[in-house]
Amino acid sequence: MHRGISQQELREGRILIVDDEDANLRALGKLLRRGGYSRMAFTSDPRTALDIFSRFEPDLVLLDLHMPFMDGFQVMRALQPRIPPGEYVPILILTADRDPETRERALSAGAKDFVAKPFELNEVMLRIKNLLETRMLYKRLQNQNEALEEKVRERTRELEETQSEILRRLALAADYRDDVTGHHAERVGILSALIAQELGLSNEVVQLIRWAAPLHDVGKIGIPDAILMKAGPLTPVEFEVMKSHTQIGARILSGGRFPLLELAREIALTHHEWWDGNGYAGLSGESIPLVGRIVAVADTFDCITHERPYKRACTLEEAVHEIEAGRGTQFDPRVVDAFMAVVDSGRIWELRLLEDDEGGLGSSRGAQTSLAFTA
DSSP states (O other): OOOOOOHHHHHTOOEEEEOSOHHHHHHHHHHHHHTTOOOEEEESOGGGHHHHHHHHOOSEEEEOSSOSSSOHHHHHHHHGGGSOTTOOOOEEEEESOOOHHHHHHHHHTTOSEEEESSOOHHHHHHHHHHHHHHHHHHHHHHHHHHHHHHHHHHHHHHHHHHHHHHHHHHHHHHHTTTOTTSOHHHHHHHHHHHHHHHTTOOHHHHHHHHHHGGGTTGGGGGSOHHHHTOSSOOOHHHHHHHHTHHHHHHHHHTTOSSHHHHHHHHHHHHTTOOTTSOSSSOOOGGGSOHHHHHHHHHHHHHHHTBOBTTBOOOOHHHHHHHHHHTBTTTBOHHHHHHHHHHHHHTHHHHSOOOTTOOOBTTOOTTOTTSOOOOO
């Protein structure tokens, strides 16, 4: 069970009193101070009540009805937009008007209680106490809900980070099959994100691509070493086996409920499709998902700028020339343009070098001119 509201908590409540009679204000102030309340604001001009309400942020409003300039009904209507949706700020009407219709109208207009003047002092203090207690309980529940929501947000962040870490390690496991440094997947992820950013995709999508792209070759886990690590050309039969890594990867990543996994599945399946339809599955043009077209460029660039058992590493100039040569055939022209913008802007060189990278762009191991990406 929740503990009740203490007297100290009640006396911390803020009370705004609006009455056009100064004598009433003095009397109410004296009564409340005698009851232990000290946080009060007063006004005899209802036109100032709105500004005082916004500055003072009361927990309870004591309001007269019949006043010059603005009556209590007009004050209540004006206060409504200043009370956040779902917020509970009680209004207690204190008026000499004993008409039952007035009482009903006031309660319908938003007042939480109604006391007719002259009133019994003990009754008024009890009503004030009850309304403040309800207000404090509401605030306590609101704070608990906010704390719970923050815990949920924190847990969600932890789950997202865990998911990303697991996927990163899965990509790394696949990467070590044919990349001795284990950084190919990481570089492809970062370069894909840079291209996506240049294409004007949203930050959220760019981040998803950053984490999903490294999984593009996860299907290589299912390719035999004799084929994956072969130094010479593959036979037609071996090439068909090699091509199956896209299907294997898609199967590994399929069935997930998260956008990141679905994006990774799409990339794994389509990153070897060609713009002109001569890729693995024969998809062409816009029928190839944009993420597949982006990773196709990033993957090709990284492969040709880094050494493999069956090839040397090309220079940056050679790699850029090869990417441009594939514009409109292997690659989406728009993606090539975005890639070129990344290269021309120098962002591709601002990324830190991986200390244990094998080197690339025709450089020797560890040379400072090698193209190596890190988060």
